[in-house]
Amino acid sequence: MTGRVTGPGFNERVYQVVGRVPFGRVATYGDVAAALGSPTVARHVGFALAALPADRDDVPWHRIVNAKGRVSIRSHGSRSDRQILLLQAEGIEVDTTGRVVDFARLRHR
């Protein structure tokens, strides 16, 4: 993208919803978008999380995976490794392909 996402707005709403996901559970970008009232903004959930400042340790961004239960980070590859580590630290199993084990069961709605 041509610029970065900073400042309040849609992002803050995303962070609020993501913060609602309980420990040891996961949610999809689409779920978060739906919780925001617009199922069509799934892309912006990722967009907002990509812009998430490092200070936001209160936002469990690692609990957000794509609709297939996979870690989806396309750019910033090192971040995806960290997401898996964080998930495993919560007791969520992730296989070598980046798939969340028992994703359907752990999915938070």
Added chain:
DNA sequence: GGTTTGACCATAA
């Protein structure tokens, strides 16, 4: 105010 860009999603081939 038009263009570009995405940590998406569903579907199709």
Added chain:
DNA sequence: CTTATGGCCAAAC
């Protein structure tokens, strides 16, 4: 399994 396509929409430029 991969690649392509269309749709969606906020934020940055």
